[in-house]
Amino acid sequence: MAERRTAIVIAGCAAGALAVTSVAASIAVDWTWSDYVSSYTLTNTVIGLALALCGMMIGWFRPRNTVGVIFLIAGLGHLVSAALTPLSLLALEAGAPQTLTRLMAAVFLGAWWIGLPSLFMLALLLFPDGRLPSPRWRVVAWLIVAYAAFSVVLGVIDPLPTAPGEPAAISLFAAPTAPHAALGVINAIVSLAIVILVVGSLVLRYARGDERMRRQLLWLILAVLAMLVLNLQRWVTGDGPVLLLLSAGLLPIAIAIAIVRYQLLDIRVVLSRALLYGVLIGVIIAIYAGLVATLTWSVPAAGDPTVAIVAAVAVALLFNPLRLFLQRVTARAFYGTRSDPGETAKTLNEQLRTTADMAGALGALRASLRFPHMAVIGADGEEIASDGARDPDARSVEIPLFGTGDRAGALTVTLRPGEHILHDADRRSLSLVTPLIGMVLREQSLAADLRAARAQTAEARESERQVLHRDLHDGLGPTLTSAALRIDAAQNVLDADADRARAVLTHARADVSAALAEVRRVVYGLRPIPLDERGLVRALQEQAEHPAALDVEVTAEALPELSPATELAAYRVAIEGIANANRHSSGSRVVVDLAIDDQVLRVTVVDDGMPVPGFTPGVGIRSITERVEELGGTVSVGPDAHGWRVAALLPLRA
Known part of the structure; x- marks a missing residue:
């Protein structure tokens, strides 16, 4: 070197x-x-x-x-x-x-x-x-x-x-x-x-x-x-x-x-202006010379000054329309459709109609506006899609994506060489197309959430099957097997030793009773028995009668028929709210209220204790939150001015 x-x-x-x-x-x-x-x-x-x-x-x-x-x-x-x-x-x-x-x-x-x-x-x-x-x-x-x-x-x-x-x-x-x-x-x-x-x-x-x-x-x-x-x-x-x-x-x-x-200058600007005014000057000179020649030929010699004046006026009238036309042509060649936001939006819309691929849509938009590089950034700051060669030394601008709800992202645009700010025409075009990109981003996010939810549902189903299998195989299975063996043993010694047979049968009966208790536990884990036997309101009132740290009162208006999933979710929310109040509240009374509010079941659990600072949701709170959101409802949990409050809104039919 x-x-x-x-x-x-x-x-x-x-x-x-x-x-x-x-x-x-x-x-x-x-x-x-x-x-x-x-x-x-x-x-x-x-x-x-x-x-x-x-x-x-x-x-x-x-x-x-x-x-x-x-x-x-x-x-x-x-x-x-x-x-x-x-x-x-x-x-x-x-x-x-x-x-x-x-x-x-x-x-x-x-x-x-x-x-x-x-x-x-x-x-x-x-x-x-x-x-x-x-x-x-x-x-x-x-x-x-x-x-x-x-x-x-x-x-x-x-x-x-x-x-x-x-x-x-x-x-x-x-x-x-x-x-x-x-x-x-x-x-x-x-x-x-x-x-x-x-x-x-x-x-x-x-x-x-x-x-x-x-x-x-x-x-x-x-x-x-x-x-x-x-x-x-x-x-x-x-x-x-x-x-x-x-x-x-x-x-x-x-x-x-x-x-x-x-990158010394934005060569696009220099070249477009040079072409614009070079062609414009040439065309104007040609028009002027042609008009003068034509008028000189058709007007007598004594009118030569008039010929020059008429030609100058005609050129002046043609100058601005011709300049605007040539400016549009050169701007289109170097800056794409930035001066026509509608055309930019149409290009992107046609691309999205063909395919909802974000990278393809971004490529069409970048080619339409002649930007060196464009990228879509998600709410977490991760790059979702990009197109073009990015120069790390070039300036870039972030434009928020509208229409994305609580998942706001941004469109990052690398400016053309020589540009220090985003041109107003570019900003107008991008403000028209960013909502479309935002909707695509939102659609992809929802599709990803749907795939994740399906995967979680499949995993939860298999997990519940595994738990049920383990409970039946490891708990109920050995107990029933033991009872069957004891009955066989009692049958073998029944004629020879009646007292021993009676003792063996007693143990067998105890095994069967334990198996029944295990069955009840498993069934109750799937769905509480009182909920099926007595309904939502009566099951909660029966739960309120059990001795606890706080007195429990259940109030409810006449409820319509609820779906099994909604009824179970409401029961779990109320039970967790009561347990939460008993663990954390300094009051003496907790009220469970069930009401219908605009085709939505509202479940509220409130106690009369003082709020506790530094509240952090535990496993139980997260569990009921997930259960309510799975049905399309919402839940809020935490202390308020009167104590602990659990409020859930559930659809009548899940």
Whole structure:
């Protein structure tokens, strides 16, 4: 790495020395500014410096990127030509040997070909990561290298003198008999083919690249557009101001920024504004010229001032509608549908109608608004879905998801490069679609809860079966087996020893009684017997008659028929409330009230004790809470101003 940077510094120093030599030699030959410009020495110097300095920057910060090395070589080629132009004139004036002057002419004619015409195209083929788009493009790379060598040879064998009327200024390797016209045509055809192939590679990279690569390519597109606009006359007429060729230096500058600091500006904003106003100015000029020409043809010569006025008024009337139309077109190309929230919502809705997948919906939304990265964050802070490449250094904004109830989440949006805040148009579009995302998130959450509830139900069912199996197998089974064996033993000794048989039967009867008690315990665990025998209210009143720390009073209005699940849940809530009051209350009385409230059974257990600070729900409270919520009801437990209070609302039919 250090050796490569040392080589970069040496090459940069060489480029600076050549530029200084070009300027100093131009002053020494007494060139005027016009001579300095018309000889292309100025353009070669500026373009060469731009290539060399940009190559140094790329090579220093991105040493593994081959584009930097290519820029350095190409820049040195232009700078060599720029330095040799005035130096060769100084050599001619000083009477230097003809071999030397002709050698200088040959190097001048061939060196600049390795710059923009050839190696720069190779740099474009490798832009922006310094690698070919795929191994198949090696043929194009070798074609560019061969074209560079062919162009250098074609320049070196050119028989025309670099200084008019000076035989000593003819290339040392000039070949007057060579078919220069045919070779020039071949060179032009190959050059056009290379340009088409390189442009195709850039289009392919843009189509297949990620957000970062596209932003890098947009820098190059901006520089190309600027150069094309500035040199429009030269492209159309084949000639134009030489100084406008200096705009070619924008290309290496844009490429260096794209490789090293592509996030320097929001290139989308810059390019969209440049396209908007560039096209707008061109269209307005065309409309103005057309109106003036048409009106001049149709109106007499004496009305020329009127023609200009009418044309100016027509252009002024057309300016704003045309500007708005072009602004919509360019904004759509770079910012998607952010200026049309309805279209954004329609895109997301169509995606959700096709599939409720959150990742797919997020991808459609991100593509619609041209954001680099978007993610949906759940209420617990966990990322649920994301789309796009996230840059850790980029700014991001969180937008709450509405319509998610108590499970509020957020939509995280990574801003475009150069943006520091979320644009109002983006915020309007997102405020319209976040409720849809929130509903999808809520739907997925409910579906997950439903799956979890089904799994818990299956586990609870199997757990209850396991408990019932253990109670029957380990408790009731051995007891009944023991009773059966005792009866067999009594039958065996009945004739021989009646007293012993009687004692064995007594033990067998005790076993059967124990088995009956075990059966009652198991059955009562499944559903309290008093609840089936006496109903909800009478079962609670019977429970209230049992001695306890607090006096229990049960009040109830006439209750309709309740489902078995609701009746059992109400009984468990009331029993747990009474037990809770007996354990924690400092009062003397507890009241259980059953009432119907808007097709809901309300179960309230209240005592007259003082509230106890630091209350934490225990196992019993959590049990009745789960039981009530399983039926779709609600429950609140804890101290209030009058003591302990347990209040549950249960549906009449579970």
